């Protein structure tokens with residue numbers, strides 16, 4: 001039996017859950033509370049020394065990195081296929097995945113910490129406790145992002161670059177969806193799956209006007225995504241009432257920041 005270590009709202013874990021549900025694969029769930037720092041516990045660090053979710057166990061085998069896990073699942077359970085058949089479309093799918101791993105994921109950490117996580121951590125931790133939390137993060141880059149964004153919020157200088165990266169990604173999605181129903185062709189697949197949790201996250205933190213105002217193809221794509229059973233199974237059903245409370249953010253302030261950045 002596969003065992004997935006994951007978090008209720010973790011974007012990387014949601015990619016893996018989407019693959020599992022799209023393929024109808026059952027798994028044992030081991031939920032970590034990332035807000036309370038379960039990812040830093042010694043037993044978990046033995047599985048995932050980067051102190052992040054997801055981690056997949058398949059018997060004795062331990063696999064980390066969400067994109068690697070996605071390919072592993074696609075290879076052990078080829079049906080239904082989630083990678084296109086043609087080399088060009090396979091390349092397109094990999095390009096979306098690479099963009100997510102390299103830019104949109106760290107960007108998501110930035111905007112999430114600058115909004116919802118900031119609100120929660122400032123309310124529940126003293127400055128010393130927050131410093132201790134940053135110090136436990138083994139990745140210096142992620143540590144710096146988290147400290148900046150929690151302490152400075154949307155005024156953290158790195159937020160503007162992230163908003164621009166997302167705006168460019170949505171412009172590219174809009175163009176792609178002029179040609180094809182899904183991001184790598186006529187069939188739903190990894191390209192769509194890798195974007196879904198990020199689009200959903202921006203929607204939760206009131207950044208949805210990045211596509212709802214002027215990108216009808218992206219807007220329609222997201223409606224189609226939400227109509228698939230896997231969205232409810234892999235994304236919505238894992239959110240707790242606490243998560244929903246955490247994701248209440250001041251829309252006016254967030255949108256004000258978006259337009260300030262994009263007007264430049």
Ligand SMILES: N[C@@H](CCC(=O)N[C@@H](CS)C(=O)NCC(=O)O)C(=O)O
Nearest residue numbers: 010011012034052053054065066067
């Ligand atoms: N490259 C990793 C990134 C994993 C990652 O950043 N996971 C986040 C949740 S989406 C996490 O566990 N964050 C906890 C923390 O940073 O303390 C992957 O794709 O699996």
